[in-house]
Amino acid sequence: MLKRFLPLALIASLALLTACSSSDKKEEKFTSEADLYNAAEEQLEHEQWETAIKNLQKLEENFPFGAYAEQGQLELIYAYFNNNKPDEAIATANRFIRLHPQHRNVDYAYYMMGLSSFTKDKGMFERVMPTDMTKRDPGDARESLANFTQLLNRFPDSPYAADAKKRMLFLRNGLARYEVHVANYYFKRQAYVAAISRGRYVIENYPQAPATPDALAVMVQGYHLLGMQDRADEVLGVLRTNYPNFPALNKKGEFDYDYAFQDHERNLLGSITLGLFTKQETIGFDTRELYDAQYQKAPRVAK
Structure with a gap:
């Protein structure tokens, strides 16, 4: 009885292995660096944050030293922030600062760290219902203030400095009220x-x-x-x-x-x-x- 069905089982197994092999090859076949970056840019333009994040992660994994690597990391910070993932945005910005401390746009990474901390404690409920944020745990506010302060200390002429100053004033007032x-x-x-x-x-x-x-x-x-x-x-x-x-x-x-x-x-x-x-x-x-x-x-x- 077992011998009778053995050929069918073998055929099914071979078909499955072939399909897996075909799928693996498809996964390993990447588009060019430029095509991958441009696709992510278009997705960011259309606010397709999840898809853009996946493509930017793929860009970083497969072309870590490519022509679009550094810009792709900056775009990834932006995508995480807009996808309501402030912790991931902060971690990515931190990594960018550590790897590229002299980059011409490193001030953007500092700014996005401050901005991500600034909005971190604003959950869905806070976006819908008004709550007194000055009574919340001030940890994120202090972190945001520290990040913006670092931005202004290092890059006082940054194009993000003016907005950072306004947010710092708001944060300082909120922290004072918390006390x-x-x-x-x-x-x-x-x-x-x-x-x-x-x-x-x-x-x-x-x-x-x-x-x-x-x-x-x-x-x-x-x-x-x-x-x-x-x-x-x-x-x-x-x-x-x-x-x-x-x-x-x-x-x-x-x-x-x-x-x-x-x-x-x-x-x-x-x-x-x-x-x-x-x-x-x-x-x-x-x-x-x-x-x-x-x-x-x-x-x-x-x-």
Whole structure:
């Protein structure tokens, strides 16, 4: 019975081996370097990111020292970034900088590293629903700031420098606000020394950030709660001089030490959306709508 079907099995096996051999030959047969690069360029033009990435990877694997090798690596960074793969974009940019530190377009690699870190923590949910990014882990923001700083230090005249400066300002403001959020959390825990340290950190590292008045108020409140009223009054003088309209100051310029512990009510929309669209109940200081242009409401236009 077995002998009867043996020829058929052999024929099937030979056919399978032939097909595999044919497939392998097809895989090993590459187009020319120029054709492969041009195909990837066309795919990038049509935003076919996945296909472009595969062809650029194939270009790098099979023509590592070719005429298009370095440009192909730069295009691969771009493709990864646009395909929402920031970690791969950063790794590819890092490798390019390490292999080609003197390349005429190495500033682009530094810029893309900063840009990839800048957008790394913006997932799908954040793209659809507004969230307070200043309350997120600041690791990516610090990484992005470091990459942009390196770009400006090494290539101050780079065509990407102007955009990097704008993003750095945004990052610095966000990091300063994050420190105030942490200080507010420490107030809840009655960790007043830690809260003061966060406020001082903002003043020393992010001067003139929109979070500065809140950082000063944090220090005033913290020193007062520690019974160090002389220090509180000293910082209060700075706050009063520079931000006379700060909400915790009354008309006489006196500090309302109960202000930080007043509740901010949510409306119905805020309750439904878990506070995404309204200020939540909080302890501490958050005056972004007064001092940060990004959060200020546009004036009504008369009809």
